[in-house]
Amino acid sequence: TPVALAPGASLIRGWLDLDRQAWIADRFREWAAGPVPIRAATVRGHPMSVRTVCLGWHWQPYRYTRDATDVNGARVLPFPDWLVRAGRRALADTGHDAGEVERYTPDTALVNFYDEHARMGMHQDKDEVSRAPVVSLSIGDSCTFRLGNTDDRNRPYTDVTLESGDLVVFGGPSRLAFHGVTAIHPGTAPPGCGLDAGRINLTLRETGMAG
């Protein structure tokens, strides 16, 4: 049953069972190996503490490309159909209407890995042309996720612990809200989730890019 975090933002705890979490963690290890290896993106001259591998389109701050010209020049892996279906099911399960569910065609996943020291500062996701919802899936250690508002990076905000298996859908007025990850909680990954330490977060997005 979904819990509203804010207008347009819904959380479903334990949306992924442990077997699916472990299966996705295995896929993560394959994606991370290449053709474009997982890397810390560089923002204004500094490497992020989070490491990211992309599917479909490659995110380089602050644009999407097909080739990872900031890493090794290779083309990113295609966006798999099973993630399109997962994205649609996520919208349906969080109460989005049938028309929106049918139209939703995520074409990009940003797959983030956090070690126990990694953080993500408050930011807005504005690099997509589409304003379709973002779907977030968490696996491994829990984190403190901070959801702010659309106007002021600093306040007000609500903090929520995201745990392994949790789904969050960010649409409507929450789509352009500031958000970040303020802490990882080491040792909280549940046995059987497929990750011994650290946190994986997948975000599914529609870029709105042609072709």
Ligand code: MD3
């Ligand atoms: C709210 N990732 O990749 S997921 C990101 O846990 C990102 O890795 C965080 O922020 C993570 O850009 C947070 C939750 C999330 C993702 C996208 C959003 C929340 C969002 C877009 C709009 C509003």
Ligand code: FE
């Ligand atoms: Fe974000």
